Amino acid sequence: MAHQAHAYHMVDPSPWPLTGAVGALLLTSGLAVWFHFHSTILLSLGLILLLLTMYQWWRDIIREGTFQGHHTPPVQKGLRFGMILFITSEVFFFLGFFWAFYHSSLAPTPELGGCWPPTGITTLDPFEVPLLNTAVLLASGVTVTWAHHSIMEGEREQAIHSLTLTILLGFYFTFLQAMEYYEAPFTIADGVYGSTFFVATGFHGLHVIIGSTFLAVCLLRQVQYHFTSGHHFGFEAAAWYWHFVDVVWLFLYISIYWWGS
Amino acid sequence: MAALARLSQALRSPLRALTRSPLNRDRRQLSAAAGHGHGEHSAKTWKILTFVVALPGVAVCMLNMYLKEQQHSHEQPEFIPYTHLRIRSKRFPWGDGNKSLFHNPHANALPDGYEGHDE
Numbered sequence: 365m366a367h368q369a370h371a372y373h374m375v376d377p378s379p380w381p382l383t384g385a386v387g388a389l390l391l392t393s394g395l396a397v398w399f400h401f402h403s404t405i406l407l408s409l410g411l412i413l414l415l416l417t418m419y420q421w422w423r424d425i426i427r428e429g430t431f432q433g434h435h436t437p438p439v440q441k442g443l444r445f446g447m448i449l450f451i452t453s454e455v456f457f458f459l460g461f462f463w464a465f466y467h468s469s470l471a472p473t474p475e476l477g478g479c480w481p482p483t484g485i486t487t488l489d490p491f492e493v494p495l496l497n498t499a500v501l502l503a504s505g506v507t508v509t510w511a512h513h514s515i516m517e518g519e520r521e522q523a524i525h526s527l528t529l530t531i532l533l534g535f536y537f538t539f540l541q542a543m544e545y546y547e548a549p550f551t552i553a554d555g556v557y558g559s560t561f562f563v564a565t566g567f568h569g570l571h572v573i574i575g576s577t578f579l580a581v582c583l584l585r586q587v588q589y590h591f592t593s594g595h596h597f598g599f600e601a602a603a604w605y606w607h608f609v610d611v612v613w614l615f616l617y618i619s620i621y622w623w624g625s
Numbered sequence: 626m627a628a629l630a631r632l633s634q635a636l637r638s639p640l641r642a643l644t645r646s647p648l649n650r651d652r653r654q655l656s657a658a659a660g661h662g663h664g665e666h667s668a669k670t671w672k673i674l675t676f677v678v679a680l681p682g683v684a685v686c687m688l689n690m691y692l693k694e695q696q697h698s699h700e701q702p703e704f705i706p707y708t709h710l711r712i713r714s715k716r717f718p719w720g721d722g723n724k725s726l727f728h729n730p731h732a733n734a735l736p737d738g739y740e741g742h743d744e
Contacts, residue, residue, distance in 0.1 A: 399718050475709045484707045492693050496686040503679035510671035517668045526675070533683075542727075549702050549732045551725035554710045 373434040380421035387413030422581075426598070430590045440597050447601045451608050454571070458612050461567065462619060465560040469624055476555060480624065485557050486549040487625040493544050494621045497537055501610045504533035508579070508603050515586070518593045527583045530606070534576035541569050561620060568612055575609045578602040704734045711736040 368374070390410030397406050429435035435443070469480045477483030488494060507530040514523035545562075552562040582599045585591060591599055713736055716722025723735055730740045 399715075402718060477709075482709065484705060484710050486702050489693070492690050496683070496690050499683045499686040503675070503683050506671060506674050506679040510668060510675050513668035513671050519668050522668055522672065526672070529675070545727040546729050547732060548727070548729075551711075551728070551733050553712045553725055555712060558710075 371436040371438045373428065373436070373439045375428070378421070378424065380417050380424070383413055384417040384421065387411075387417055426585070426590070429598075430585075435595070435597070440595075443597055443601070447604060451604060454608065458564070458567070458615075461560070461564040462615065465564060465620060465624070468556040468560055476557075480557075482555055482557050485554060488544065488548060488621065490617070490621040490625055493540055494617055497540055498613065498617050500533050500537045500540070501613050504530045504537075505607060505610050507533065508606050512599065512603055515591055515596050515599060516593050520586075523586055523591075524583065527579060527586060531576055531579050531583060534572060534579065534606075538569065538572055538576070541565070541572075564616060564620060568609070568616055571609050571612070575602070575606045578605055701731065701739060704738050706737070 387410050390406050391414055392410070394404070394407030394410045398404055472478055472480045472482060481487050507526050511523050511526035511530060514520075514526055550558050550561070552558045579602050582591075582602045585598060590596075711734065713723065717724065717726070719726075725733065
């Protein structure tokens with residue numbers, strides 16, 4: 365019988381880091397190939413490989429933590445640091461796009477008409493759909509906090525309801541943004557205004573979809589009794605990510621939608 | 626060097642707060658606040674906030690949107706062939722390469738004007 369004299373988790377050998385790396389390589393090079401040579405095979409292969417990797421890697425983590433008990437307090441602490449560091453890296457990712465936006469909008473070039481918004485651009489009214497989107501995300505922040513307290517207090521039904529409500533609000537945001545993208549009088553090809561607008565809000569929207577998916581996985585796990593009132597780090601990580609997405613939106617709203625209009 | 630040590634000290638406590646798991650948090654609450662009950666019914670507080678503040682807030686914004694939508698006109702913005710807009714230095718990798726991903730024929734003009742209705 366083998367046992368360890370420490371509280372840490374020495375993970376079993378796994379193929380997922382390699383398949384993930386190969387998938388990421390195929391995805392990125394596939395994107396370049398698609399842009400220049402109009403072939404989607406590399407891109408599709410990369411996407412499938414990456415999705416399979418994510419599914420199996422995270423499934424394995426759930427098995428190790430929830431079913432095999434490897435996530436002792438020190439291990440959990442490490443996971444917490446990991447999530448904090450990851451979210452920090454995402455903050456810097458978005459910082460770059462805000463930098464690009466402010467660089468272009470604080471000193472608009474003569475080609476744009478020397479003004480911001482540039483000549484010929486009809487901006488979106490910040491007090492219509494964007495304001496509703498803000499309310500939706502702020503509300504989802506309240507519901508996800510309700511979900512967290514419900515889990516901590518062992519309120520199973522309430523946790524399921526509040527988590528479902530959070531996910532629905534996330535879907536509503538995505539739906540509203542997609543409508544806005546379609547109805548907008550400007551496109552990504554409309555100079556630096558279009559570029560900064562759609563790249564910043566586009567990546568944000570992608571993160572909303574990722575966050576909603578993370579929360580949906582948590583909902584499935586909550587229904588299947590994975591979480592206890594004292595140990596539910598997967599949910600906490602999803603909630604942290606969701607709050608991060610909400611905060612990024614607030615910055616987007618203030619900078620691009622409101623100040624930039 | 627000393628400044629660096631002081632900086633890491635200052636960062637340690639907020640980081641530590643995030644790394645405290647609910648298990649440790651609850652233990653401290655239960656021991657320090659016997660009979661206080663402040664943290665115990667927080668789910669109810671957030672449930673109330675959800676239905677009294679958050680969701681009505683969303684409803685108000687939805688109403689505001691509906692009313693505003695009725696008021697403004699749905700005319701096409703005038704087309705002026707500005708060179709700094711509708712840039713096509715590289716074709717889009719889909720369709721005829723001329724339309725953006727969320728192209729809206731009513732709202733989005735192509736580089737030489739709005740699309741005619743010849744369909």
